[in-house]
Amino acid sequence: MMASDSNGGATPGRGWRTRVALAGLAVVTALAGCQSPPAPQGPVVEVAGGAIAGTVEDGVRVFRGIPYAAAPVGERRWRAPAPPEAWNGVRRAAAFGPACPQPSRPDRPSRVGETAEDCLYLNVWAPPEAGEAPVMVWIHGGAFRLGSGAQPFYDGTSFAANGVILVTFNYRLGRFGFFAHPALDEGGNFGLMDQAAALAWVRDNIGAFGGDPGNVTVFGESAGGASVLYLLTSPKTEGLFQRAAVQSGGGLQITRHLSEARGRLPSLVTLGTRWRGADVDAGALRALPVDEVIGEELGGGIGATGPVIDGDWVVGDPGSRLLAGEFHRVPVLVGANSNEASVLTAFGTDAEQAVSASRVDPGRLEALYPMADRERVAWGDAAFVAGARLTAKAVAEAGEEAYLYHFDYVLERRRDKVPGAGHGSEIPFVFNTLDELPMPRLLVSDADRAMARRLHSHWLNFARSGDPAGAAEGYWPAYAPARDTLLYIGSDRVEARSGLRRAALDFHEDRWRRATGR
Numbered sequence: 001m002m003a004s005d006s007n008g009g010a011t012p013g014r015g016w017r018t019r020v021a022l023a024g025l026a027v028v029t030a031l032a033g034c035q036s037p038p039a040p041q042g043p044v045v046e047v048a049g050g051a052i053a054g055t056v057e058d059g060v061r062v063f064r065g066i067p068y069a070a071a072p073v074g075e076r077r078w079r080a081p082a083p084p085e086a087w088n089g090v091r092r093a094a095a096f097g098p099a100c101p102q103p104s105r106p107d108r109p110s111r112v113g114e115t116a117e118d119c120l121y122l123n124v125w126a127p128p129e130a131g132e133a134p135v136m137v138w139i140h141g142g143a144f145r146l147g148s149g150a151q152p153f154y155d156g157t158s159f160a161a162n163g164v165i166l167v168t169f170n171y172r173l174g175r176f177g178f179f180a181h182p183a184l185d186e187g188g189n190f191g192l193m194d195q196a197a198a199l200a201w202v203r204d205n206i207g208a209f210g211g212d213p214g215n216v217t218v219f220g221e222s223a224g225g226a227s228v229l230y231l232l233t234s235p236k237t238e239g240l241f242q243r244a245a246v247q248s249g250g251g252l253q254i255t256r257h258l259s260e261a262r263g264r265l266p267s268l269v270t271l272g273t274r275w276r277g278a279d280v281d282a283g284a285l286r287a288l289p290v291d292e293v294i295g296e297e298l299g300g301g302i303g304a305t306g307p308v309i310d311g312d313w314v315v316g317d318p319g320s321r322l323l324a325g326e327f328h329r330v331p332v333l334v335g336a337n338s339n340e341a342s343v344l345t346a347f348g349t350d351a352e353q354a355v356s357a358s359r360v361d362p363g364r365l366e367a368l369y370p371m372a373d374r375e376r377v378a379w380g381d382a383a384f385v386a387g388a389r390l391t392a393k394a395v396a397e398a399g400e401e402a403y404l405y406h407f408d409y410v411l412e413r414r415r416d417k418v419p420g421a422g423h424g425s426e427i428p429f430v431f432n433t434l435d436e437l438p439m440p441r442l443l444v445s446d447a448d449r450a451m452a453r454r455l456h457s458h459w460l461n462f463a464r465s466g467d468p469a470g471a472a473e474g475y476w477p478a479y480a481p482a483r484d485t486l487l488y489i490g491s492d493r494v495e496a497r498s499g500l501r502r503a504a505l506d507f508h509e510d511r512w513r514r515a516t517g518r
Contacts, residue, residue, distance in 0.1 A: 042094075047205045049084045052093040056128070060160035061209070063124040064150075065097040068201040069194065071118035072172060077286045078184055081120060081197040097121025099148035100173045101290050112148040117176070117290055122169035122198055123149055125156030130165065130210025134217070134463040137167045137202055137241070139195060141222030141248075141424065143347075144306040145174045158432035158456060164463050165211040169198040175293050178305045180258055181272035183282045188258045188268055188310040192234075195227055196313075199240040217243040217463045219333075221424055222343070223306065225249020229391065230307045230314055232328055233321035243466055245333040245459065247430070248340060248423060251387020252512040253303075255317045258310040263515075268308045302347055302383075319387065320518050322394035331466040332395045333459075335405030335486070336388045339420030340380030351375040358382065368504040373419060381501065384423075386508035392479040392486075402479040403468050404486035406500055412445040415491060432456040455489065 043061045044053050054063035069081035076082065099112035100119035127133060138154055140147040149168030156166025171177060177191025203213045218241040220228050225246040231237045232244050256265045266274075275295075276285065307314050321327055341351040355365070355375040369378050388404060395402035407426045410418055428434045429452045434444045458468040458476065469476040476487045477496050488497040512518070 044090060045208045047208055048201065049091075050087045051090045053090045054093045054124075058157050058161070059128060060157055061124075061126045061128060062157075063093040063126075063209075065095050065121045066093055066124065067097070067120060068122045068169060069120040069197050072120060072176070072190070073117045075286060077117070077176070078179060078190060079186055080190070080193050084120075096123060096148075096150035097170065099150065100170050101176055101294055102142075102146050102173050103294050112146075112151065119170045119172070120194060120197075121149075122167055122201065123156075124206075124209055125160040125166045126209040126211070127160050127163055127165070130163070132212040132215075133163055133165050133210050134215045135165045135167065135202060135206050135211040135213070136217045136219060136459075136463050137169075137199060139171075139218065139220030139224035139227045140168065141220065141224040142173070143302055143304075144178060144191060144223045144226075145304075147173075147223075152436040153427050153431055153433050155431065155433050155436065159460070162456075162460050164460055165206065165209055167198075167202055167206070169195075171195050171198070174305050175275075175295070178268070178308065179272055180268040180308075181276065181280070181282075181285060182269065182278055183280060183285060185282075187272075188308045189313045192227065192230055192307050192313050195231060196234075196237050196240060199231075199237070203240060214242065215463075216241045217245060219245035219247065219459070220249065221247035221427055222249065226253065226306065226318075229253075229318035229322075232330070232332070233316070233318045233326060234313055235315060236313050238328060241328075241330065243331050243333075243462060244328075245462060246335075246388065246391060247426060248336045248384050249334070249387070249391075250384055251319050251322075251334075251389075251391045252382070252508065253317055253319065253387075254512075254515060255314065256306075256308045258308045262309075302343070317516055319390055319394070319512065320516055322391060323518055325394075325398045327395075327398070329398070329400055331401040331403075331462070332391065333403045333405070333462050333468055334388045334391045334395075335407060336380070336384035337421040337423060337426060338380070338406065338408040339376065339418065339422045339425075340384045341376045342418075342422035343424070344379070351379040354379050355382075364507070368501075368507055376419065377501075378504070381504055382508045382511075385501075386505040386512075389484075389486075389505055390509055390512075393481045396479050396481055401466060403462070403476055404479045405476075406486055406488050406497075408488065408490045409451055410491050411443060412447050412491075413443055426455065428452065429455040430459050451489075454494070 042053050042055045044051055052063055054061050067084040070084055098114040098116035098119050101115050101117055140149055148170050154168050159166035171194035172191045180187030206213050218228055226249045228244050228246045229249050257267050259267050259269045261267055344350055352375045355378055392402040392404040407421045409421055432452045434452050437443055454473050457473045461470045462468040477485050483498050485496050485498045488495055
């Protein structure tokens, strides 16, 4: 359970590694017959809006609940993010801000604690003393409908302890983040605009924490990884980051259009008018209660919400933009997991149903996937693995460094229970936060911890230099389309491999190319 903070945020729960020491206020001795204002304890940093006081935890500086944009409430609902309002004195930055509104139901309670429409906050973990430190900015996943930057697996202590500043943040989700209606003069990609605003805040303010604004890596998983692809290919985000890492972010998306139907995909404006009718005015829309806006959102499947082609922030499918060379020239680390189909259970379906709905010829499927659980592997390839390879291929063909991985590591004590590395299972390895798992002493082995240290080091190396390889971590070849080489991260070995399921991935890529005219 999360306790309320005086700033309206929520204090983080006491996870296995999350040990939050809230900053207190010390009363100083009265001078000249008057009592001075209370002096903040903990590190104080000046940012846009005013001064903030953080805490020191496990030897690193932590600042939580920093507003990076004005509250998107009232007249600011469904508008581009505006700069945060200034405050007087020193703002306490010990507690996470509330998560953005998102659906929940009795049988699936929220895992993010308090939610509120006033949710555009970020969090910073920084070394005790830093100067020109590399910066990593994490975009959380959750199908563009769920999640927050405050979840325990995203704790940045290990990054900061190794000299890299870690930033997490919230962005508007679901209908709050991706919505259009004829009554609104702005429409579509509010959540994506929030992500760009957070990156702009980092560019303008991270120097105050000892970070290098010219060495920023943006990375994310699932919807967060897809967000990185949209940011990488957006004409509006030039210069906001110098490296990008995409974890299970797709790449073969067919993106909905703001105002025009694309095949079987209705436009976002059509969805908006179906929901509230065409005659409602903007004031009435902005006055709707939060719960009514969220409504039935949990019922939609994967891809029900998210970025749309608006001709401004998003001008095409990420894969098409990448193949055309229309992306920011930065090194890219990209990959996917071996059991991505595990995500389907959260949406009330399974791989067999999903593959059947895609109308793939069963004989062709069997030829490409001779294994018994072919639907599970095929769906993961179509949704994530083939797109990761296409991303690496496009980046490499444009002359930039790309590093491709396939994550197949399963916790040692779970290997007889699951068929592969599930969707998102790499996250506690990347963040070195395995102790945030339930019952880590029973579940996590020494071998698991060693793998977490290794994967974490690869991401640290990428943030520092743009190359994830290292003397201690071993060889990771840059991707070359002719060799089709990736780093295979398995339970029994980590090695460079070429041609992983090449014929099957070619099949999925060809289907996408035909559908998009690429």
